[in-house]
Every structure is written in structure tokens, then in C-alpha cells.
Amino acid sequence: MTTDSKSDAINNIVHFFLILYHWIVGIILTLVPRSLRYKDVKDQTVLITGGGSGLGRALACRFAGLGCRIVIWDINAAGMSETAARVKKIGAPVFTFQVDISDRQAVYETAARTKQIAGPISMVINNAGIVTGKRFIDLKDEDIDKTMAVNCTSNFWIIKSFLPDMMKVNKGHIVTISSVAGLSGGPRLADYCASKFGSCGIDESLRYEMKTEGYDGIHCTVVCPWFINTGMFDGVKTKYMGLLEQDYVADEIVSGILVNQEIIVVPRLIYFLLFIKSFLPTQSSYYIIKLIGGDTAMMTFHGRHNKVKQG
Numbered sequence: 108m109t110t111d112s113k114s115d116a117i118n119n120i121v122h123f124f125l126i127l128y129h130w131i132v133g134i135i136l137t138l139v140p141r142s143l144r145y146k147d148v149k150d151q152t153v154l155i156t157g158g159g160s161g162l163g164r165a166l167a168c169r170f171a172g173l174g175c176r177i178v179i180w181d182i183n184a185a186g187m188s189e190t191a192a193r194v195k196k197i198g199a200p201v202f203t204f205q206v207d208i209s210d211r212q213a214v215y216e217t218a219a220r221t222k223q224i225a226g227p228i229s230m231v232i233n234n235a236g237i238v239t240g241k242r243f244i245d246l247k248d249e250d251i252d253k254t255m256a257v258n259c260t261s262n263f264w265i266i267k268s269f270l271p272d273m274m275k276v277n278k279g280h281i282v283t284i285s286s287v288a289g290l291s292g293g294p295r296l297a298d299y300c301a302s303k304f305g306s307c308g309i310d311e312s313l314r315y316e317m318k319t320e321g322y323d324g325i326h327c328t329v330v331c332p333w334f335i336n337t338g339m340f341d342g343v344k345t346k347y348m349g350l351l352e353q354d355y356v357a358d359e360i361v362s363g364i365l366v367n368q369e370i371i372v373v374p375r376l377i378y379f380l381l382f383i384k385s386f387l388p389t390q391s392s393y394y395i396i397k398l399i400g401g402d403t404a405m406m407t408f409h410g411r412h413n414k415v416k417q418g
Contacts, residue, residue, distance in 0.1 A: 145365040149174035154221065154228045156208055156265065157235030159186025161337035162284065164193070165357035166232060171199035173361075178225050179203045180217065181235070208235055209256035211264050218268030228269045230280040230364075233262045233306070238339060240408040243297045251298045258302030262309050270325075277324035282364060283310040284330045287377055291384065293396065295405035307331070314369060328364055332356050332373040334404070342409040346400030348376070 136144075153170045157163040159181030167177050171194045179201065181187045187203040194201040202225045206217040222228065237257045239250045266281055273279030288296055289303030307329055314327035334340045336350035343350060356373050363371040372378050380399075384392045396402050 141362050141366045151229035152176040153230045154178040155232045155234055156180045158190050159183040162353055163234045164190045165353050168193055169357055169361045171197040177201045180206050182207050208261040214264040227272055231269050232282040233265055234284040238299050240295055240405050242295055246298055254298040255302050259305035262306055273325050277322050280326045282328045287331050287333050290331055293401050326367045328369055330360050330371045342407045343404050344407050345404045348399055
């Protein structure tokens with residue numbers, strides 16, 4: 108056996124034991140209350156896209172309560188003002204910037220102004236999203252372009268704007284609010300699922316890249332919740348799993364972020380369903396979708412005021 112072959116064999120053995128080690132650690136950590144492992148985020152600056160309403164607003168208020176400085180990006184100026192008022196009432200500094208994140212140049216320009224006014228960003232939460240809820244055949248080209256731009260490709264422009272500063276100090280956190288729709292397809296959600304699958308891919312690729320390049324102080328978290336009762340999915344009806352309450356999801360997200368959890372799926376039952384789906388035939392997987400009402404959930408969808416909005 109050559110020297111290179113021996114080295115490869117040793118590396119393979121080491122990697123095997125590291126896989127086993129981290130698997131055991133993961134099991135042990137599930138038994139330890141997350142509250143005992145929280146990191147301190149006081150005085151960090153948290154940027155939240157789509158923070159003018161819904162889940163983004165809830166996250167802004169929670170991080171404000173933890174002593175963070177809050178930066179809100181949204182296309183909705185009135186919504187941002189309401190969020191800012193709530194954050195100020197909590198007692199945290201807040202900065203608001205109106206921006207259409209589907210506009211790449213606007214993102215870069217707003218990022219430059221943000222850093223100039225609010226200072227270095229410690230955590231980026233890519234939360235803004237839109238949904239059309241149309242049949243595949245009824246999707247207009249501009250619907251698809253907008254959904255992909257807001258839910259997926261904007262993440263590239265936003266992360267590229269703030270990641271270099273995090274890399275300089277090897278410290279930061281990139282959070283991607285994706286969806287269960289980023290892990291499994293569904294009727295009348297083709298453009299939405301495609302965008303959310305994409306955002307999951309961005310997160311996982313970036314996470315592995317940071318690890319490979321030695322940036323152990325930069326954390327990446329992807330969040331995949333079921334339908335949330337924020338108005339964005341008004342009208343959606345499922346059989347056994349109703350819409351999740353916004354406060355519950357926000358609490359789960361913040362708790363996961365504070366322990367640097369890399370994948371947060373809400374509710375946890377989805378982990379089990381995804382596990383089953385991973386080895387079942389596709390026909391069987393379809394009946395899992397039918398079992399929970401995912402095949403008809405979007406039939407009654409009308410969304411927030413019947414308009415496609417960021418947030």
C-alpha cells in the first residue's frame with residue numbers, strides 16, 4: 108500500500124468516527140434543554156427582511172427583547188413604521204430601510220447605506236417572501252420571475268452584501284426562512300416550492316463552504332415551517348395540521364438560532380414524515396401528502412388581500 112493510500116485509509120476511518128461522534132452528540136443534545144445552551148446576542152445588530160409584518164415583525168420584537176439592535180428591510184413603509192414603534196417600545200434601537208429585495212442594485216445600495224448608518228451586521232435573517240398559489244398552467248412568466256427573485260435569488264445579493272464583513276472577523280449568523288415547501292412539492296405551489304428548494308440549497312451550500320474554509324464562527328440556519336397563520340396563507344385548509352400560530356413559530360426559530368441549530372423544522376412531526384418519504388415509493392409519498400390534506404390545501408387559498416406581497 109502506498110503512502111497516499113494509507114493516508115486516505117486513515118482519513119476515511121477518522122471521518123467515519125467523526126460521523127459517529129457527531130451523531131451521538133446530536134442525540135445527547137436533544138435531551139438537554141436548549142435554554143441551557145443559549146448564546147448571548149446582546150448588543151448584536153440583527154437585520155430582518157420582510158420585518159414590516161407577520162413573522163418578521165415577531166422576530167424583530169423577540170431579538171429586541173434580547174438586547175439586540177434591529178434593522179428592518181421591507182417594501183412596505185407603513186408596516187416598517189409599526190414594527191419600529193413596537194421595537195422602540197421594548198427599548199431597542201431600530202433602523203428601517205424601504206427596499207424591493209427583488210431589485211439587485213437596490214439591495215446593494217441599501218446594504219451600503221445600512222452599514223453606514225447602522226454599522227456592522229451581526230445576523231442576517233432572510234425572511235421576506237411571497238406566494239402566488241396558482242395552478243402550474245396558470246402561472247404567468249412574471250409571477251415565476253418575481254417569486255424566484257424575492258424568495259430565492261435575493262438571498263444571494265443580501266448575503267453577498269454582508270458575508271464579507273463576517274468573514275473578516277470570523278463571526279456572524281445567516282438565517283434563511285424557507286419552508287416545508289422547500290423540502291417537498293405540493294399542488295399550486297410549483298413556483299413557491301422551487302424558490303424555497305433553492306433557498307434551502309443556498310443555505311446548505313454556504314454552510315458547507317464556511318466549514319470547508321475554516322470559518323467556524325459563522326453559523327448558518329435554515330428554517331422550514333409548515334403554513335403559518337400570518338395572513339400570507341389565508342384560506343389554506345388542511346386535514347390534521349392546521350396553520351401554525353406565528354408566536355409559536357417565532358419562539359421556535361429564536362430558540363434554535365440561540366443554540367446555532369442548523370436546520371429548524373416546525374412542527375417536529377414533519378421530521379418523521381420526511382424520514383418516511385425518503386425511502387417510500389413516490390406513489391406512497393403522494394398519499395402522505397393526501398393524508399395531511401396537502402393535495403387540496405391551496406384550493407381555497409386567497410392570501411393576504413388577494414395580493415402578492417413581500418413579508
